[in-house]
Amino acid sequence: MKKGTYNTIKNAIEMHDNIFIFHHIRPDGDCLGSQFGLGELIKLNYPKKKVFYIGDSKGILSFLDFTHYDESKLTEKDFKNSLGIVVDASSSDRLEKKELILSGKISAMARLDHHPNGADIDYKYNWIDASYAAAAEMVGYLAMKAKWKIDAHAAEYIYTGIYTDSGRFFYSDTSKRTFVVAAHLMKYGLNIHKIHQELSGKTMKEIKFHGEVLSNFESKEKVIWYYVKNDVIEKLNLSYEEANQVNILANIEDNRIWIFFIDQPDGEIRVRLRSNGPKVNLIGREYGGGGHDNASGAMISDPALIPEIVEKAIKLIKDFENENR
Incomplete structure (x- = not known):
């Protein structure tokens, strides 16, 4: 546009x-x-x-x-x-x-x-x-x-x-x-x-957070994600900026989409979507968000929506790879 x-x-x-x-x-x-x-x-x-x-x-x-x-x-x-x-x-x-x-x-x-x-x-x-x-x-x-x-x-x-x-x-x-x-x-x-x-500088608590994420992320069919819950934020005393580092999960093996779900102080959950090909803003827009083709975001109110978003990301990858064969 x-x-x-x-x-x-x-x-x-x-x-x-x-x-x-x-x-x-x-x-x-x-x-x-x-x-x-x-x-x-x-x-x-x-x-x-x-x-x-x-x-x-x-x-x-x-x-x-x-x-x-x-x-x-x-x-x-x-x-x-x-x-x-x-x-x-x-x-x-x-x-x-x-x-x-x-x-x-x-x-x-x-x-x-x-x-x-x-x-x-x-x-x-x-x-x-x-x-x-x-x-x-x-x-x-x-x-x-x-x-x-x-x-x-x-x-x-x-x-x-x-x-x-x-x-x-x-x-x-x-x-x-x-x-x-x-x-x-x-x-x-x-x-x-x-x-x-x-x-590029990192604090010790950021290093600990990286370790937490890399030890406990989930993955399914080329989608990789981590839910940054309040207990982790409180345990590591993370700032808003420190808790939002979705690119900790960037480009791990053949995963095409990586996502952070982050608990917010008001009870909402911030969704940060990144990809190296599929247009993740299509998902962001479905949940009232937006952004760019490969970097998008949204807000959700229920963690029960996380599996739904993951499944949509899986479908997005399959469609993208079929179109680019």
């Missing part, structure tokens, strides 16, 4: 004085990297505009500075000729601090997203393109094509978003353009080795 171009967002930014940038719930490196990368670029290239980072990083990727704005300090003046930009998401139920958008105080809304999902928000400006590996890649491409100034700080945010959402350049939507954008960022003092080192 494609809608709009980088110029759609660039022109919208230029027409407004106050820019609010939003990210999705359960934040990851891409939504935060694209949010702060875009914001830093706006401040660098349009210094008279005010930028408000709206949301909550939940403490992830703490080696980067994700300091969000305190909405209680906003005044009516801040909403005059304002533009809200949602990055890496679409519908209000997927957005952190959505109340500010739904209040109607922001003059116009824009969406910069690499997901094809529909939206229940009236976006006046859209740049949607599912061919990008990350929303951060779109931000980097915008900066490159618009010939914007870039500094090392902005480049660090953007590259982190690209690197994490492309699965460290592993997923199939990684393209020549992905590397062109990354190479462009490196012209501005970006230290990729620092980012790689931060992201």
Whole structure:
């Protein structure tokens, strides 16, 4: 799905004085990297505009500075000729601090997203393109094509978003353009080795969690999965980020789909689906989620649905292999 171009967002930014940038719930490196990368670029290239980072990083990727704005300090003046930009998401139920958008105080809304999902928000400006590996890649491409100034700080945010959402350049939507954008960022003092080192580092409790997963995962007909239950989360004192490392199970022998089911504080179970071929977003969408062909997710409320999801994954693999013989 494609809608709009980088110029759609660039022109919208230029027409407004106050820019609010939003990210999705359960934040990851891409939504935060694209949010702060875009914001830093706006401040660098349009210094008279005010930028408000709206949301909550939940403490992830703490080696980067994700300091969000305190909405209680906003005044009516801040909403005059304002533009809200949602990055890496679409519908209000997927957005952190959505109340500010739904209040109607922001003059116009824009969406910069690499997901094809529909939206229940009236976006006046859209740049949607599912061919990008990350929303951060779109931000980097915008900066490159618009010939914007870039500094090392902005480049660090953007590259982190690209690197994490492309699965460290592993997923199939990684393209020549992905590397062109990354190479462009490196012209501005970006230290990729620092980012790689931060992201590859592991704590002792993460090592113990890896051991727990690798000792107790289940598998059936090229599907491999693990249910991260509350007792494991509590026993190992796992953070949200630490408990969500589905790629611990990536590409083990001939398994094509790997899944994490993760207990959430509200009683729900998060489903994280990954594959090296079959389009697992077909399953994600069945359970109210979405995502990319090979990286998708959803939420379920009953662990009894786990065997059902596994069986659908098995069928998905069989269909994929029959079609690709």
